Amino acid sequence: MDPKHISRKRLARLMDYLQYLKSLPDSVENISATRVADALALGDVLVRKDLSKVSNGGRRKLGYPRSALIQDLEAVLDMNSSTGAIVVGADKLGQALLEYEGFDRAGLDVLAGFDPFAVPDATVSGKPVYPLEDMEHFCSRNCVSIGIITVPEAIAQQVCDRLVACGIGAIWNFSTAELITPPEILVHNENLVLSLIALRMQHKNRDLTGDICS
Amino acid sequence: MDPKHISRKRLARLMDYLQYLKSLPDSVENISATRVADALALGDVLVRKDLSKVSNGGRRKLGYPRSALIQDLEAVLDMNSSTGAIVVGADKLGQALLEYEGFDRAGLDVLAGFDPFAVPDATVSGKPVYPLEDMEHFCSRNCVSIGIITVPEAIAQQVCDRLVACGIGAIWNFSTAELITPPEILVHNENLVLSLIALRMQHKNRDLTGDICS
DNA sequence: TAGATTGTTAATCGATTAACAATC
DNA sequence: TAGATTGTTAATCGATTAACAATC
Numbered sequence: 080m081d082p083k084h085i086s087r088k089r090l091a092r093l094m095d096y097l098q099y100l101k102s103l104p105d106s107v108e109n110i111s112a113t114r115v116a117d118a119l120a121l122g123d124v125l126v127r128k129d130l131s132k133v134s135n136g137g138r139r140k141l142g143y144p145r146s147a148l149i150q151d152l153e154a155v156l157d158m159n160s161s162t163g164a165i166v167v168g169a170d171k172l173g174q175a176l177l178e179y180e181g182f183d184r185a186g187l188d189v190l191a192g193f194d195p196f197a198v199p200d201a202t203v204s205g206k207p208v209y210p211l212e213d214m215e216h217f218c219s220r221n222c223v224s225i226g227i228i229t230v231p232e233a234i235a236q237q238v239c240d241r242l243v244a245c246g247i248g249a250i251w252n253f254s255t256a257e258l259i260t261p262p263e264i265l266v267h268n269e270n271l272v273l274s275l276i277a278l279r280m281q282h283k284n285r286d287l288t289g290d291i292c293s
Numbered sequence: 294m295d296p297k298h299i300s301r302k303r304l305a306r307l308m309d310y311l312q313y314l315k316s317l318p319d320s321v322e323n324i325s326a327t328r329v330a331d332a333l334a335l336g337d338v339l340v341r342k343d344l345s346k347v348s349n350g351g352r353r354k355l356g357y358p359r360s361a362l363i364q365d366l367e368a369v370l371d372m373n374s375s376t377g378a379i380v381v382g383a384d385k386l387g388q389a390l391l392e393y394e395g396f397d398r399a400g401l402d403v404l405a406g407f408d409p410f411a412v413p414d415a416t417v418s419g420k421p422v423y424p425l426e427d428m429e430h431f432c433s434r435n436c437v438s439i440g441i442i443t444v445p446e447a448i449a450q451q452v453c454d455r456l457v458a459c460g461i462g463a464i465w466n467f468s469t470a471e472l473i474t475p476p477e478i479l480v481h482n483e484n485l486v487l488s489l490i491a492l493r494m495q496h497k498n499r500d501l502t503g504d505i506c507s
Numbered sequence: 508t509a510g511a512t513t514g515t516t517a518a519t520c521g522a523t524t525a526a527c528a529a530t531c
Numbered sequence: 532t533a534g535a536t537t538g539t540t541a542a543t544c545g546a547t548t549a550a551c552a553a554t555c
Contacts, residue, residue, distance in 0.1 A: 122523075139531050172386070265492065280370075345514060
């Protein structure tokens with residue numbers, strides 16, 4: 080409904096709802112927030128509030144019509160329009176992102192990869208990998224709004240500057256560099272080390288008993 | 294100081310502080326929370342509160358002794374003790390995680406990879422990649438507390454069950470499967486699609502003006 | 508003393524939960 | 532009607548910020 084700001088947590092839940100709704104057999108025509116909440120182990124009021132932001136198809140006593148709710152969720156999540164992205168840096172991580180299948184289904188088109196050491200006519204699961212020099216040319220011909228940086232820290236800033244010059248609006252940064260960008264550019268740092276450290280700390284602070292390893 | 298629960302956001306800041314403090318020249322002996330806050334564009338009270346949870350070396354008018362603060366941060370972040378992890382699934386993403394250098398510095402030892410189609414004596418940047426069958430044996434000989442799942446959704450649950458049987462306490466799940474685990478197992482789902490969708494939505498909701506692409 | 512700083516207590520803000528009114 | 536459900540308003544909780552006391 081209102082496209083204002085949806086917090087990341089809520090966004091994650093909306094995607095969970097969508098997946099769950101799609102997983103139900105076709106025979107299920109209506110579904111209540113309470114059932115969704117139970118299935119996903121969430122509070123019922125929370126789900127109800129989430130859904131009321133997304134759809135106004137809820138009917139008392141019946142719940143939501145499933146297919147309409149799916150459509151509303153997909154609309155809010157922008158899954159029907161498609162957004163172009165390129166990956167800069169085509170070693171293992173870059174290749175993994177190029178071949179990852181999940182993006183397409185969400186309307187995210189990872190169009191091509193770019194790498195300083197790209198060989199001519201290289202591809203990764205059908206997607207072309209060009210030398211860095213071709214980036215500007217490619218972006219001028221294609222609609223690319225997101226740049227994904229997987230290059231080493233040493234050249235990340237330089238790659239970032241070129242992406243900005245190409246007119247890209249948002250950057251997904253897998254490098255460890257702290258990027259400096261103009262304020263209108265949106266940067267999301269994906270810090271894998273942080274994720275793993277957080278997991279370890281949560282784990283350690285939980286069972287101080289069954290810790291087999293010293 | 295108190296190892297209670299540190300929120301993920303605070304954890305991210307602590308790592309930023311650590312990186313910043315290490316980046317300063319050796320000549321800097323003391324540093325104030327205010328200076329750290331300015332350098333990282335954070336509120337000064339926030340930084341002060343973070344640091345006061347981590348260290349009690351702060352002295353009025355002087356700030357914190359830099360090297361002691363670094364040590365305190367590393368202690369809280371558990372960077373000195375080492376934690377063993379294995380990666381299950383050794384295609385592109387698994388390989389990327391095996392060769393990622395950043396984990397070591399944080400005391401995270403990614404020891405080996407496992408893959409259904411592993412060839413004998415395979416390695417990725419020096420780390421062995423074994424067939425799935427060897428997982429139990431490896432875990433019984435080595436101290437492995439974290440399992441990283443990068444296999445396709447179809448076999449993710451089965452891999453997860455085996456990891457649990459191996460005595461692993463925490464799972465970092467890159468697959469799209471919703472894993473079912475005993476309650477004492479900690480699971481963190483790394484949802485790359487969600488990250489990219491969130492970035493796109495934030496971007497779209499920001500500049501509805503300069504949107505070149507339709 | 509005056510200034511810079513720490514660290515604490517109160518205020519604000521956002522997200523979640525509880526209570527409840529509305530209604531089909 | 533009674534029961535299931537939506538959707539709203541108030542309460543709670545945690546994180547951040549503001550105000551301020553303490554002190555070197």
